[in-house]
């Protein structure tokens with residue numbers, strides 16, 4: 001069980017949250033002109049990181065806000081929590097992997 | 098808006114008034130339903146002075162800006178739900194609080210939604226109230242974390258709820274739950290509280 005520090009409500013159990021996959025993927029701007037391959041690239045081809053992964057979570061049972069989490073996929077340790085629309089904080093990637 | 102004479106609480110089939118006692122005695126947990134509250138969901142920019150002052154003049158108190166905090170307005174409880182979202186709860190039906198807020202906030206980028214008909218309120222108090230709630234919720238209910246006068250949204254026995262801890266030495270909570278989950282949640286809490294002794298009050 002993860003304890004996730006919602007940037008708005010504070011620390012809560014993982015059961016209150018839902019997962020939103022990889023963060024910082026930009027939706028294609030002229031989506032009506034995309035080929036199937038380009039759509040597939042956008043929708044399905046996420047990175048499968050071993051180590052620090054930047055991902056989205058939503059506080060479903062609390063404030064219902066989306067935010068970003070930097071989590072180590074090996075240790076499951078959460079290294080940072082930051083608001084949607086902001087850049088991830090500087091992380092020393094070697095230290096915790 | 099449902100007319101008052103057609104209204105039924107979502108717990109009416111439990112016939113709670115017939116079980117109500119006037120003295121809780123040595124019951125560890127005291128339960129009651131507080132139905133028909135008017136709940137207005139209010140959203141707006143907490144950085145906007147115009148929004149904050151219009152809300153204050155209508156509600157009679159500053160909107161609580163600290164996470165998980167509540168405030169008492171004029172005949173109104175104000176609960177923080179998110180960085181730009183609150184509940185204003187009142188027993189008073191005339192004139193509707195939502196209308197008053199809409200008038201006061203007209204022209205501003207805000208949202209006022211009457212939400213009361215979708216919920217009921219289950220009050221749980223007594224010396225064993227925290228032990229009971231902790232069986233079904235991952236929140237830390239200790240005084241140092243969930244202090245009297247604060248609120249939180251979470252899950253209780255997997256049902257989405259809003260907790261409001263009232264002021265006072267004896268733990269006392271109001272739990273807002275959607276009507277369709279109300280009977281399930283009442284029965285769940287009553288089952289969980291059985292070992293402590295229960296009194297139902299009116």
Ligand SMILES: [Zn+2]
Pocket residue numbers: 006007008009010059062063064065
């Ligand atoms: Zn939250």
